[in-house]
Amino acid sequence: MTNQKFDKTYFDRYYGKQPVRSLNEVAHLATAVHELANWWNSPIRSVLEVGAGPGDWSTWYRTVRPHVRVMSVDVSEHACATYGHEQRDIATWSPHxxxxxxxxxxxxxxLDEARAVRALRNLTKATRTYLYFDALTMFDARHTVDRSSTDLNAHLRSGDWYRRRLSRHFTQTGVGLWVRKGSQVVLHELERTR
Ligand SMILES: C[S@@+](CC[C@H](N)C(=O)[O-])C[C@H]1O[C@@H](n2cnc3c(N)ncnc32)[C@H](O)[C@@H]1O
Incomplete structure (x- = not known):
């Protein structure tokens, strides 16, 4: 799968008149994650949005939390030119x-398996404390998403494939949020999934 897939036609189709998710929906999620970090007493001062597409998270941070340092990256030339990201491939890049x-x-x-493994390594390197992570899985394709409006032309893996790899360096708190092991955050036993 090349970044040519992520051209104007792709973004018009999935992020045009009826986007897969709205900025307003993401605002609820971003607020929740930002406030959870405050609850855990390890506030968020810098944010990296990877494969940002329309850049809903970075837009929310830039607008609502302007003191937070924000970087947004995407492999797609079109997304970078249209939404203002830096062009990076997460399979080959991690920040300093x-x-x-x-x-x-x-x-x-x-990403195919080899590139996905490298991307997970780079995401781990890029994360000091919190990782918000979601990817379409085989289960989602069968049970949770609207198949008519979802791009299923992808490398669908199991949720466990991601969980196994992420769990080496992160603790899963649920709802897509992972906390880096060894960070300052101390989770109560029942705040984590296991
Ligand atoms: C389904 S869109 C998701 C966009 C946004 N994250 C969202 O949740 O709405 C997938 C995005 O991932 C980007 N992408 C795909 N492969 C990438 C890679 N290797 N590195 C960085 N971005 C990538 C695409 O260009 C596209 O913008």
Missing amino acids: RPFDLVICMDVLQY
Whole structure:
């Protein structure tokens, strides 16, 4: 799968008149994650959005939390030119310094296994404390998404494939949020999934 797939036609189809998710919906999620970090007493001061597409998370941060340092990246030339990201391929790039929060939503299903493994390594390097992660899985394709409006032309893997790899360096708190092991955050036993 090349970045040519992520051209104007792709973005018009999935992020045009009826986007897969709205900025307003993402605002609820971003607010929740940002406030959870405050609850855990390890606030978010820097954010990296990976495979940002329309850049809903980075837009929310730039608008609502302007003191947070934000970087947004995408492999697609079109997305970078249209939405203002830096052009980076997460399979081959990681930042020099880690960010408090890294968001990678609906991206890794587009990478084959070898590139997805490298991308997970780079996401881990990029994350100081919190990772918000979601990717379309085989289960989702069968049970949770609207198949008519979802791009199923992807490398669909099991949820466990991602969980196994992420669990080496992160603790899963649920709802897509992972906390880096060894960070300052202390989770109560029942705040984590296991
Ligand atoms: C389904 S869209 C998701 C966009 C956004 N994260 C969201 O949740 O709305 C997938 C995005 O991942 C980007 N992408 C795909 N492969 C990538 C890679 N190797 N590195 C960075 N971005 C990538 C695409 O260009 C596209 O913008």
